[in-house]
Amino acid sequence: MVPPSPSLSERNSSSADDIQVPQCTSAGAIDSTTSGRDEEDVFFSSEEGLGLAKSSYAPGASNKASAKTSAESGNTAYYDADEDEESVVEMASHMCTGWNWLHIFYLSFFSTIGVTVRAFMGRFFGGDCEAYTQGQPIDDWLWPLSHKICITATGKTEQYGGALFSDLPANMFGSFIMGFMTGHSPDLPPIPWLKHDHPLQSADSLHLGIKTALCGSLTTFSSWNSQMVLMMDGTSTVLGSQVFAALFGYVIGFQAAVVSYRSGRIVAAWFHVRRNPHIFDSDLTKRDNSVKWHYKYCSWIAPVMVCIIILTLITLYMLGDMYWHIAYYRVLWIACWACPTGTIIRWKLSSLNGKYQLPLGTFLANFIGSILSASLAAWATIESDHQGAQRWEIPIIKAVSLGVAGSLSTVSTFAKECVEMSEKNATHDKKQFLYAYGTMISCCFVGLAVYSPIVRYVS
Numbered sequence: 001m002v003p004p005s006p007s008l009s010e011r012n013s014s015s016a017d018d019i020q021v022p023q024c025t026s027a028g029a030i031d032s033t034t035s036g037r038d039e040e041d042v043f044f045s046s047e048e049g050l051g052l053a054k055s056s057y058a059p060g061a062s063n064k065a066s067a068k069t070s071a072e073s074g075n076t077a078y079y080d081a082d083e084d085e086e087s088v089v090e091m092a093s094h095m096c097t098g099w100n101w102l103h104i105f106y107l108s109f110f111s112t113i114g115v116t117v118r119a120f121m122g123r124f125f126g127g128d129c130e131a132y133t134q135g136q137p138i139d140d141w142l143w144p145l146s147h148k149i150c151i152t153a154t155g156k157t158e159q160y161g162g163a164l165f166s167d168l169p170a171n172m173f174g175s176f177i178m179g180f181m182t183g184h185s186p187d188l189p190p191i192p193w194l195k196h197d198h199p200l201q202s203a204d205s206l207h208l209g210i211k212t213a214l215c216g217s218l219t220t221f222s223s224w225n226s227q228m229v230l231m232m233d234g235t236s237t238v239l240g241s242q243v244f245a246a247l248f249g250y251v252i253g254f255q256a257a258v259v260s261y262r263s264g265r266i267v268a269a270w271f272h273v274r275r276n277p278h279i280f281d282s283d284l285t286k287r288d289n290s291v292k293w294h295y296k297y298c299s300w301i302a303p304v305m306v307c308i309i310i311l312t313l314i315t316l317y318m319l320g321d322m323y324w325h326i327a328y329y330r331v332l333w334i335a336c337w338a339c340p341t342g343t344i345i346r347w348k349l350s351s352l353n354g355k356y357q358l359p360l361g362t363f364l365a366n367f368i369g370s371i372l373s374a375s376l377a378a379w380a381t382i383e384s385d386h387q388g389a390q391r392w393e394i395p396i397i398k399a400v401s402l403g404v405a406g407s408l409s410t411v412s413t414f415a416k417e418c419v420e421m422s423e424k425n426a427t428h429d430k431k432q433f434l435y436a437y438g439t440m441i442s443c444c445f446v447g448l449a450v451y452s453p454i455v456r457y458v459s
Contacts, residue, residue: 105306111340127166152164177264223402233452366409371446
């Protein structure tokens with residue numbers, strides 16, 4: 001006796017629960033899971049907020065064809081309950097790998113923006129003040145505004161206050177943006193100030209660029225750690241060893257980043273309530289909270305605008321170096337070319353974050369970045385004593401430290417992970433404490449182990 005065929009609704013329900021749907025990880029890899037899902041929504045999720053896909057199903061043949069055509073054009077991920085698991089996996093795999101070039105494109109662009117903002121914020125809040133006291137002005141548009149603002153210090157000169165390190169304002173600003181873009185829930189629209197159905201709400205590569213590249217390159221763990229190491233060592237500073245100021249610098253830097261991240265989430269919630277009040281309704285469903293996908297023109301206008309902005313910035317920096325002969329801009333244009341390397345390495349390392357109890361990928365990025373930054377700081381100290389080194393050697397060293405090491409390490413993601421661990425675990429749980437202070441202590445020791453022998457014995 002032949003058993004009766006299941007109804008269409010029964011077939012759809014069983015297929016949605018049984019099929020293995022791959023997930024795009026933050027590194028662009030494919031992972032499969034058998035967890036239960038809503039029969040009309042399949043999410044290709046990741047830690048960095050990548051690859052959200054809306055699967056479409058309609059019982060009618062014409063609707064299926066329309067949905068499949070839309071999926072093949074790159075707008076949606078199409079899932080037909082009648083197709084076998086292999087075809088769904090193949091389609092999802094194509095989506096993950098097909099978007100990698102766009103991810104890298106936005107990572108490179110926002111890395112350049114992050115490095116630029118961090119460099120000028122460092123100058124504005126204290127860098128130009130120290131240059132003014134040392135009689136080394138940077139004669140450009142920012143100098144008249146910033147040379148008397150003395151909030152932060154590098155720890156190298158006679159100016160006190162090295163605990164408020166040079167990159168503290170940039171770390172706070174980047175952590176705030178990370179909190180603003182992350183929000184309190186992944187179910188909320190990624191961009192708080194836009195309507196939930198705005199096409200940019202589905203621009204996953206754009207979201208990746210802002211959170212991973214902009215926030216990660218705007219904040220830097222390695223430069224922060226290197227300044228504390230330099231102050232502890234005291235070999236190349238006017239004030240000598242400043243151990244207590246450096247220890248306070250670690251505490252202030254960490255607490256300021258965490259508070260800035262939490263503040264960003266609060267401001268994001270304020271925007272969500274006012275721009276999208278309907279998403280907080282109790283009867284809201286996933287379909288009600290879905291977003292519109294890219295309009296076709298967005299797929300080429302955004303990259304073109306990005307290219308124009310990048311080329312304009314780098315051209316201006318090169319003109320500042322070669323035409324106006326401002327040495328500072330030599331560091332900037334070299335750093336802009338180099339910074340995508342550090343960002344992409346950190347993005348790849350982030351695939352390790354979900355495999356262990358602690359975020360191993362972020363820890364390795366900060367640890368490796370601290371070693372690289374300490375090595376470059378020691379090398380710059382040695383080269384500064386050599387004649388003729390100011391033309392290319394010192395700018396290249398500073399550019400690699402600013403661009404590669406600065407973009408490889410991150411404070412915004414570090415603060416985000418610490419806050420999330422403290423909220424997910426019990427109050428007495430020690431994971432967040434071990435991760436936060438374990439990272440800072442280990443990077444401090446490895447920085448001293450690299451920096452001190454070079455400046456004390458090699459030179």
